[in-house]
Amino acid sequence: MKKVVGLAAAGLLAVSAANxxxxxxxxxxxxxxxxxxxxxNAQDKDHALRDTAINVINNQPIPGTASKWSGKDSxxxxxxxxxxxxxxxxxxxxxxxxxxxxxxxxxxxxSDTVNNFKIVNGQTTKEGLIGYGKTTDFKPxxxxxxxxxxxxxxxxxxxLWTNFGERPVxxxxxxxxxxxxxxxxxxxxxxxRATYDAGVAKVYVGAGKAGKYQLMGPVYKDILGSPxxxxxxxxxxxxxKQFGLPVDVGLHTYNENGNRDIYALTVGGDLRIVSLGLEVxxxxxxxxxxxxxxxxxxxxxxxxALCANVKPVAGVxxxxxxxxxxxxxxxxxxxxxxxxxxKPLVDGLPSDKYSAAKKVWTFTITPxxxxxxxxxxxxxxxxxxxxxxxxxxxxxxxxVNDKGxxxxxxxxxxxxxxxxx
Numbered sequence: 001m002k003k004v005v006g007l008a009a010a011g012l013l014a015v016s017a018a019n020x021x022x023x024x025x026x027x028x029x030x031x032x033x034x035x036x037x038x039x040x041n042a043q044d045k046d047h048a049l050r051d052t053a054i055n056v057i058n059n060q061p062i063p064g065t066a067s068k069w070s071g072k073d074s075x076x077x078x079x080x081x082x083x084x085x086x087x088x089x090x091x092x093x094x095x096x097x098x099x100x101x102x103x104x105x106x107x108x109x110x111s112d113t114v115n116n117f118k119i120v121n122g123q124t125t126k127e128g129l130i131g132y133g134k135t136t137d138f139k140p141x142x143x144x145x146x147x148x149x150x151x152x153x154x155x156x157x158x159x160l161w162t163n164f165g166e167r168p169v170x171x172x173x174x175x176x177x178x179x180x181x182x183x184x185x186x187x188x189x190x191x192x193r194a195t196y197d198a199g200v201a202k203v204y205v206g207a208g209k210a211g212k213y214q215l216m217g218p219v220y221k222d223i224l225g226s227p228x229x230x231x232x233x234x235x236x237x238x239x240x241k242q243f244g245l246p247v248d249v250g251l252h253t254y255n256e257n258g259n260r261d262i263y264a265l266t267v268g269g270d271l272r273i274v275s276l277g278l279e280v281x282x283x284x285x286x287x288x289x290x291x292x293x294x295x296x297x298x299x300x301x302x303x304x305a306l307c308a309n310v311k312p313v314a315g316v317x318x319x320x321x322x323x324x325x326x327x328x329x330x331x332x333x334x335x336x337x338x339x340x341x342x343k344p345l346v347d348g349l350p351s352d353k354y355s356a357a358k359k360v361w362t363f364t365i366t367p368x369x370x371x372x373x374x375x376x377x378x379x380x381x382x383x384x385x386x387x388x389x390x391x392x393x394x395x396x397x398x399x400v401n402d403k404g405x406x407x408x409x410x411x412x413x414x415x416x417x418x419x420x421x
Contacts, residue, residue, distance in 0.1 A: 034082040034098070035171045037418030042073040045399040045410045047109035048339040053118035053125075059225045066344040066404035071112065078103045078170045078416060080138070088148040098142040102169050104135045106178045107323075107362040107382045108335050108398065108410065111135070119222045126222060129334075131212035132188055141168065141188075152199075157192040163204060163235055164252040164264045165279065168215075174309055174319035175366045176380045176414045181281055181303045181323060183335035185262070186214040186254065189231065201238040207231065210256045216334040220259060223341070224292045224331060228259035237266075246270055258288030260332055277307040283332035298328040315371070321364040328358055329390045336360055339398045340390055344406035354406045357396035358388030374420040384410045 051067035081100035088094030103111040115134040119126045128134050135141075144158030161168065165185040166178050191208015210231035212221035220226040235252035250266040261284040268277040283301045290299060303325030310318045327333040340356035361384070368378035386408045389396030397406035 030084050030086050032082070032084055033421065034100075035418055035420040036080055037078045037171050037416055038076065039078050039103075039176060039414050039416035040073070040075050041105065041110075041412070041414045043110060043410065043412040044072065045401050045407050047113045047335070047410075048342040048344065048398060048400050048406075049109065049117045050113045050400060051116070052342050053120050054223060054341050056119060056121040056223055061223045061341055063340075064342050065350040066342050066400045066406075068345075068404045069400075069402055072402060076103050076111070077101070078176070079418070081169060081171065083142070088146040088154070090148055090151050092148060094146045094148070096142065096144055096146070097140055099138060099140050100169065101136050101138040102141075104130075104168065104178065105170075105176060105412070105414070106180070106183055106335070107364060107384045107412070108180050108183065108360065119218055121222065126218060129218060130188070130215050131217040131221070132214070135168075152197045154195045154197075155192065156195070158190070160189040160191065160193060160206070160208075162187060162189060162252075162254065163233070163237075164250065164266055165281075170416070171418050171420065174307075174317070174368070175321055175364050175382075176378065176416050177364060177382050177412060179305055179321055179323050179364070180325050180333070180335060180360055180362055180384070181279065181305050183216065184281065184283065184303065184325075184333040186210065186217070186231070186256075188214050189233070191231070193233070200242060201236055203236045204234065206233040210259070219331070219334045219338065220289075224289070226259045226292050227288045228256045228286075231256050256286070258286050260285055260289055273311055275309045275311075278304070279307075280304045283330075285330060285332060289331065293331055296329075298330050301325070301327045301330050301332040303333065315369060317368045317370070319364075319366045319368065321362070323362040324359070325361075326359045327356075336386070336398060337390075339396075342400075344397060344400055345404035346406075351406075353394055354397050355389050355391035355394040357386035357398045357408065358390060360384055360386045360398060376416075376418050376420075378416050380412075380414045380416070382412045 051069045052064045054064045055062040079102045083098035085096040086094040104114050105111045114129045117129055144156045147155045166173050166182045168187050189208055193206030195204040212218045233254045237250040240247045247269040252264040254262040263282045265280045281303050285299045305323045308320045325333055327336040331337045337356050343350035344354050364382040366378050366380040370376050386398035397408055399407040399410045
């Protein structure tokens with residue numbers, strides 16, 4: 001079971017493995033896993049795209065107008081996830097499939113913004129920043145078949161997740177909200193991946209179709225019209241315990257033909273009372289995206305996330321995440337750049353005095369209590385602050401209040417209860 005956990009997500013399946021039920025189908029033992037969680041959520045502001053539609057005419061986006069919106073607080077069912085898995089044995093075939101409906105709150109945008117943002121092209125209206133569908137649609141969000149021809153070699157094919165960054169589903173993460181770096185990650189991959197475990201390290205390579213089904217795919221394909229259709233990925237991870245260091249390290253690369261390249265360094269270690277993690281992402285625009293961005297724009301952006309999880313006593317943990325992202329004047333971190341697609345309101349009228357911010361830093365803390373090993377109660381506060389301006393002479397912004405007015409900071413709070421099985 002743990003060999004499947006490494007790809008799928010350490011949090012949910014690792015906890016579920018001990019208590020998972022066994023289902024016998026055609027003389028095959030299949031493990032069921034999943035979870036349900038609900039939360040109360042509050043925010044003072046939302047992303048500039050909240051309740052906004054962007055019109056695309058002749059392959060050119062027309063800036064929209066920020067909307068007044070309601071819903072500073074809400075109750076939500078954050079996750080209803082049900083999965084089945086059968087690990088592949090040497091020389092055999094297995095599978096993993098997870099179906100669910102889930103919310104996707106982030107430090108820079110609510111789940112409403114991610115799922116309901118509209119792109120209008122002629123008579124066609126498309127919703128959401130994930131082209132695969134709204135996250136609240138109950139459907140497979142992870143589904144792949146595994147073939148293990150020999151010991152150490154694993155081949156996966158189907159609907160996969162990237163091997164770096166936060167997991168898309170809330171209950172797989174120590175925080176309720178996802179970070180700003182998550183919004184720049186494609187997350188979903190339809191393709192194939194080969195992984196070889198050499199003992200001292202694991203190496204993987206993969207390839208497949210890229211496009212608007214991915215997170216922020218609609219921005220790249222339907223708004224920018226970026227000409228890409230395929231991806232390749234590769235990476236290596238290693239546990240340095242064999243060298244006397246309680247540290248895991250990873251190097252990952254993800255490349256879309258004609259759009260963007262992502263290079264990620266991940267480092268993590270468990271020091272008993274506290275575990276630490278660092279992710280540094282470097283984004284590079286390919287020639288196709290450079291042309292869409294126009295002359296005078298940078299060809300790269302970067303971001304970093306530092307995470308710590310303090311465990312003072314049994315059943316209590318306090319995860320903390322600090323991020324910094326510098327998008328410069330690119331479209332490589334779309335959640336930051338997208339504010340440039342919207343004109344905020346001043347005295348009730350759209351204003352040309354604002355442009356997208358260049359940088360953002362975020363802070364998130366999520367004290368968590370685990371009454372049992374498969375249940376949790378957690379509270380969270382997150383803060384995001386944007387700075388800089390893409391256009392000289394204009395004020396940079398990233399958020400709007402409920403009156404549609406430009407703001408540079410956002411604070412959220414949430415309380416979530418969850419059960420894993």
